[in-house]
Amino acid sequence: MTITAQQVKALREKTGVGMMDCKTALNETGGDMEAAVDWLRKKGLSKAAKKADRVAAEGLVGAVDAGPRAALVEVNSETDFVARNDTFQALVKSVAELAVGAGGDVEKLKAMPFPGTGRNVGEEVTEAVATIGENLALRRTAELGVEDGVVATYLHNAVAPGLGKLGVLVALQSTGDKDKLNELGRKIAMHVAAVNPLALNADELPADAVERERSVYAEQARASGKPDQIVEKMVEGRMRKFYEEVCLLKQTFVVNQDQTVEQAVKEAESDVGAPITVTGFVRYALGEGIEREESDFAAEVAAAAGV
Structure with missing residues (x-):
């Protein structure tokens, strides 16, 4: 064949x-x-x-900004020990730098040339498996950009510059002062890290999530025995509360509990010197959604000891 x-x-x-x-x-x-x-x-x-078949759920999230664009990558390893390895950290930094230009397409990023090796990014990650001694995986990447403004980055539990366990990008479109914009963006990114909103606003929420909430609230309201027109008002009131809980712009700002994020952005416009629009955000928490293997540590020790 x-x-x-x-x-x-x-x-x-x-x-x-x-x-x-x-x-x-x-x-x-x-x-x-x-x-x-x-x-x-x-x-x-x-x-x-x-x-290749070992579960890689540890590792690092890498972030890099390049003026009006910024990118996140998640590169997984099997153990947290490897995440502290200088070789692994250098790999993640290099991949993150290349991610500005991949447009959030992980397959495109894997196919990009890795500088000085003659290999592409995917091949370089595979090559590092033999060097580092654990299964590694370039799991995902995201990129945000604005025509004029900043994309602020924030890394929680940072282990080195540009590397951490949780990474956030926040894009702010504005012609105003870039340093002040970046300061505001970083505060909003910290909020995103802490609160984990589902979407920027109600229009960007998944339709199935909205319908599921509305269905639950409608069932609860009907159980009260109220007339249909009252039930509808009850549902709409609860949906407004739902949007306030899960939509970034409507959430109470963790930096100032007396404001919503939307109000904080509006207030900052006078200091920045121009209107500000939050155009998007991305939040990567290391290993989220990966099914980890459960291990019996006592049994492993016993097996190693030949018991």
């Missing part, structure tokens, strides 16, 4: 092994990807393949 270049590329990204060895492995196994991985392992050629 004919082995395609796409098959060879996919096996290389999965194992970190050279192109010719990957082609040989696929030829030897009739193009079966998993069998090819095993063939490489048996030959002692693939270090990365041995680790």
